[in-house]
Amino acid sequence: MGVVLEAVNVVRHFGAVKACDDLSVQLQEGQTVGIVGPNGSGKTTFVNIVTGYVKPTGGQIRFKGDSIIGLEPRKIANLGITRSFQVPQLYTSLTILENMLIALSIRSKQQWGFWRPLRSAARLEEASRLLADFGFTDGIDHKASTLPEGGRKLLDVALSFALQPTILLLDEPTSGVSVDDKFAVMDTLMGVVKHSAITAVFIEHDMDVVARYADRVLVFSEGTILADGTSAEVFANPAVRTHVLGEGV
Amino acid sequence: MTLDQDAAVARDAGVGRDARFRSDAESEPPGDRPVSPRARRARFERGRLIALAILAVLALLPFLGMPGWLLFLLTIAFSKGLVVLGVVLLLRGDLVSFGHGLYYAAGAYTVGLLLRAGFPVRDAFPLAVLGGVVAALVAALVGLFLARYRGIFFGMLSTAFSMILYSLLLKLYWVTGGTDGIAVRVPTTLGIQPSADLIRVVQYYFVLAIAAGVAYLAYRVVNSPLGFLMRGINDNEIRVEYMGASVRRAIYQTYVLAGALGGLGGALVAVTVGHIAPDLAYWTASGEFIFIALLGGSGSVFAPFIGATVFEMVRNYAFKLSPYTWQMLLGSVLLVIILFAPGGLWSIIERLTQRAAARRAAAADPGTGAGDDKGRGWALSSKP
Ligand SMILES: Nc1ncnc2c1ncn2[C@@H]1O[C@H](COP(=O)(O)OP(=O)(O)OP(=O)(O)O)[C@@H](O)[C@H]1O
Ligand SMILES: [Mg+2]
Numbered sequence: 001m002g003v004v005l006e007a008v009n010v011v012r013h014f015g016a017v018k019a020c021d022d023l024s025v026q027l028q029e030g031q032t033v034g035i036v037g038p039n040g041s042g043k044t045t046f047v048n049i050v051t052g053y054v055k056p057t058g059g060q061i062r063f064k065g066d067s068i069i070g071l072e073p074r075k076i077a078n079l080g081i082t083r084s085f086q087v088p089q090l091y092t093s094l095t096i097l098e099n100m101l102i103a104l105s106i107r108s109k110q111q112w113g114f115w116r117p118l119r120s121a122a123r124l125e126e127a128s129r130l131l132a133d134f135g136f137t138d139g140i141d142h143k144a145s146t147l148p149e150g151g152r153k154l155l156d157v158a159l160s161f162a163l164q165p166t167i168l169l170l171d172e173p174t175s176g177v178s179v180d181d182k183f184a185v186m187d188t189l190m191g192v193v194k195h196s197a198i199t200a201v202f203i204e205h206d207m208d209v210v211a212r213y214a215d216r217v218l219v220f221s222e223g224t225i226l227a228d229g230t231s232a233e234v235f236a237n238p239a240v241r242t243h244v245l246g247e248g249v
Numbered sequence: 250m251t252l253d254q255d256a257a258v259a260r261d262a263g264v265g266r267d268a269r270f271r272s273d274a275e276s277e278p279p280g281d282r283p284v285s286p287r288a289r290r291a292r293f294e295r296g297r298l299i300a301l302a303i304l305a306v307l308a309l310l311p312f313l314g315m316p317g318w319l320l321f322l323l324t325i326a327f328s329k330g331l332v333v334l335g336v337v338l339l340l341r342g343d344l345v346s347f348g349h350g351l352y353y354a355a356g357a358y359t360v361g362l363l364l365r366a367g368f369p370v371r372d373a374f375p376l377a378v379l380g381g382v383v384a385a386l387v388a389a390l391v392g393l394f395l396a397r398y399r400g401i402f403f404g405m406l407s408t409a410f411s412m413i414l415y416s417l418l419l420k421l422y423w424v425t426g427g428t429d430g431i432a433v434r435v436p437t438t439l440g441i442q443p444s445a446d447l448i449r450v451v452q453y454y455f456v457l458a459i460a461a462g463v464a465y466l467a468y469r470v471v472n473s474p475l476g477f478l479m480r481g482i483n484d485n486e487i488r489v490e491y492m493g494a495s496v497r498r499a500i501y502q503t504y505v506l507a508g509a510l511g512g513l514g515g516a517l518v519a520v521t522v523g524h525i526a527p528d529l530a531y532w533t534a535s536g537e538f539i540f541i542a543l544l545g546g547s548g549s550v551f552a553p554f555i556g557a558t559v560f561e562m563v564r565n566y567a568f569k570l571s572p573y574t575w576q577m578l579l580g581s582v583l584l585v586i587i588l589f590a591p592g593g594l595w596s597i598i599e600r601l602t603q604r605a606a607a608r609r610a611a612a613a614d615p616g617t618g619a620g621d622d623k624g625r626g627w628a629l630s631s632k633p
Contacts, residue, residue, distance in 0.1 A: 077493035
């Protein structure tokens with residue numbers, strides 16, 4: 001398995017806050033990586049740096065060997081790194097289906113077309129299939145704004161997934177989903193993701209969810225990686241037990 | 250845990266799984282209820298029928314003894330409708346082009362200046378196309394700068410550019426004729442050289458045909474990936490960028506298209522009226538286009554034409570009724586429309602046709618007709 005993403009000594013401080021502090025990590029192709037860590041430990045910042053939203057003040061990030069530092073989010077997305085957001089980012093006044101159709105038109109680089117309809121038969125077919133994979137079966141002609149929080153989260157993930165990325169970064173895909181539904185949502189989501197060759201990274205606060213779905217767990221603390229390994233290894237680590245599990249659970 | 254247990258957990262957790270992601274339809278405003286593919290198809294067919302019917306009626310008007318001045322008024326209204334259509338395409342991306350007079354004037358002066366310079370082609374059609382092309386080129390330049398801005402900045406900078414053209418048209422009087430403007434004499438329309446009493450009819454058909462063609466083009470654009478991307482930009486620019494599409498490029502392309510429509514409309518007005526002046530670029534002209542866009546609404550590509558027709562009619566009669574306070578009347582009309590139909594005149598038409606369709610559906614199938622709580626109540630109570 002080759003390395004798809006490599007971060008080397010990445011630094012980003014916000015004033016006195018060390019959101020990313022000399023962080024280094026390598027992600028392998030096809031891995032499912034869970035990121036855990038207390039609030040404010042820099043998990044979202046890491047995703048923001050990788051996707052070009054936040055510029056690091058130091059360090060290097062390479063995607064398939066090439067530096068992506070300084071590239072705009074759009075360029076990085078086109079290279080094959082897509083993401084979902086802690087607060088879902090959707091086209092709320094459009095329908096669930098239309099959200100997906102837009103993603104598909106962009107993926108096939110047809111977003112500038114102004115003559116053929118967005119609702120082509122082929123695109124409609126693929127959109128409903130993808131949406132069904134994520135559990136959206138009926139009601140896809142409703143506006144995205146009418147979805148409950150959990151549904152919005154999942155649609156956000158589905159849109160990022162539909163772009164067929166090499167790396168998919170998911171920022172707390174199950175926050176806002178009720179405790180009862182968490183595993184169902186993750187089953188749906190991870191079922192689709194593991195079926196593909198995507199390297200998936202998800203940030204998650206629920207340790208049971210992490211233990212169940214992640215091949216590898218990164219524990220963040222104060223902008224750096226405190227522990228890295230399988231969930232069993234990581235959760236047995238004394239530093240993690242006191243720093244993260246003690247506070248986080 | 251075994252795989253089976255896993256599945257059981259997932260099943261338990263997923264009770265009403267489909268219901269979970271079914272949207273909360275209760276919170277949807279009635280006008281925004283989802284449209285099933287079948288209903289969409291029906292609406293499309295209905296829309297096409299209405300469009301053809303309207304076109305047929307409009308095409309018959311000259312035979313129904315319409316006075317020349319009314320045909321002239323409609324010709325102007327449709328030309329302006331083209332400009333407003335461009336404004337509406339931008340409005341869908343939440344961009345208020347409060348300076349579309351720039352393109353309106355650019356199109357008109359392209360025709361005027363070409364004729365003045367002795368341009369050999371002296372037919373209305375190629376000249377109108379050239380008006381659109383020149384305006385598109387201007388928009389391609391201005392758009393490079395404007396596509397970076399949103400909200401009030403976009404609006405005000407648009408106005409600024411149009412006012413620059415306005416003052417140029419005034420100052421360069423040896424080219425543009427200054428405040429006097431330029432007389433535009435276009436001898437032929439599509440090769441036809443109409444007699445004086447037929448000229449209004451020929452111009453009317455000419456502009457009607459162009460407006461119909463452009464309305465169809467706009468319809469395609471609105472339903473295309475680019476059209477939806479503009480709505481996406483209106484909703485969430487972050488999402489657009491993180492999907493890998495350029496917000497700026499989408500806005501730029503739409504802007505150039507809107508500029509071309511502005512130029513085309515301006516050129517047609519120049520040809521129809523026979524005279525152009527710098528006022529075409531003045532900010533009040535741009536304001537008028539926004540006014541018409543709000544009046545008509547943005548729910549359909551017909552809306553700008555309906556808005557422009559009503560606008561010209563109201564202005565015409567208001568001006569006749571009270572030459573000094575006609576603006577007040579116009580303002581009141583807009584106020585009433587905005588208060589009672591925020592979606593513009595088009596939304597009123599839509600509501601009426603929807604109601605008619607629902608009534609027809611109810612009549613054809615009393616058991617399941619739309620919105621027939623009454624019907625169902627009756628069916629229940631009629632059971633013994
Ligand atoms: N744009 C910013 N400006 C200022 N401070 C920021 C910014 N982004 C992040 N921070 C700070 O950096 C730290 C790390 O934030 P980050 O959002 O990465 O944490 P997190 O691990 O995702 O936390 P949570 O679990 O609450 O989502 C926090 O203290 C936060 O306040
Ligand atoms: Mg976070």
